[in-house]
Amino acid sequence: MAARLHSFADAEALARNLATDIAKQLSDAISARGSASMAVSGGSTPKRLFEDLSAHDLDWSLVTITLVDERFVPADNPRSNHLLVATHLLKNRAAAANFQPLYQDVASALQAAAIATEKTADIGNPFDVVILGMGADGHTASFFPGGNHLARAIDADAPRGVMTMEAEGAGEERLTFTFPSLADARFLVLHIEGDAKKQVLEKAEAGTDVFEMPIRAMLNRAPSTVEIYWAP
Numbered sequence: 001m002a003a004r005l006h007s008f009a010d011a012e013a014l015a016r017n018l019a020t021d022i023a024k025q026l027s028d029a030i031s032a033r034g035s036a037s038m039a040v041s042g043g044s045t046p047k048r049l050f051e052d053l054s055a056h057d058l059d060w061s062l063v064t065i066t067l068v069d070e071r072f073v074p075a076d077n078p079r080s081n082h083l084l085v086a087t088h089l090l091k092n093r094a095a096a097a098n099f100q101p102l103y104q105d106v107a108s109a110l111q112a113a114a115i116a117t118e119k120t121a122d123i124g125n126p127f128d129v130v131i132l133g134m135g136a137d138g139h140t141a142s143f144f145p146g147g148n149h150l151a152r153a154i155d156a157d158a159p160r161g162v163m164t165m166e167a168e169g170a171g172e173e174r175l176t177f178t179f180p181s182l183a184d185a186r187f188l189v190l191h192i193e194g195d196a197k198k199q200v201l202e203k204a205e206a207g208t209d210v211f212e213m214p215i216r217a218m219l220n221r222a223p224s225t226v227e228i229y230w231a232p
């Protein structure tokens, strides 16, 4: 329904502040409900954030972490978001967190999506924290412009869970949570860095065509406020 911009002097300050804000959300969730859930993005942007967050002092054994989206590749593939999270987040104090991957060792992405949907059904109704990224093409999660299942994935009436996505700009076939699974998070963050991404954001905010820039679905019709964390 709304978006709010939080600007920081540099990527270090952004990571430090966002990690503190996320840790507080997770701690509050544990105090209120006994456990916490978080879905995080991959890509190049979140590494520093993950490192900072992993050192925060909270009861990580009560936190379940999953991915907003994933490539249909095993966890030892350098392009795997699971590998990124294992390397930069599931360490230090956060090594005690529970991790639920989206990739499954099965024959097709379609089968993997069905299994991941089942395995994540008990977490994230809604998620306590969702951290989205955004590509230069205006994709978020694996909601890619031209994606074969884009219309279904960003439909406000789509079921909660994981579905597959193929798109020219996506490389490997993808697994992605649907829009309704992510958009009602208690703390819904869009984490972007650099002037180029700021320009992409401004272009997205200036238009309405969600198929041209799927991030617009989040910015314009997520039930939760999109908290945009940006640094040059």
Ligand SMILES: O=C1O[C@H](COP(=O)(O)O)[C@@H](O)[C@H](O)[C@H]1O
Binding pocket: 040, 041, 042, 043, 044, 045, 046, 068, 069, 070, 081, 132, 133, 134, 135, 136, 140, 141, 142
């Ligand atoms: O493909 C992906 O890219 C986006 C953005 O990545 P970045 O490298 O520009 O930070 C990411 O949000 C998404 O999870 C990932 O699968």
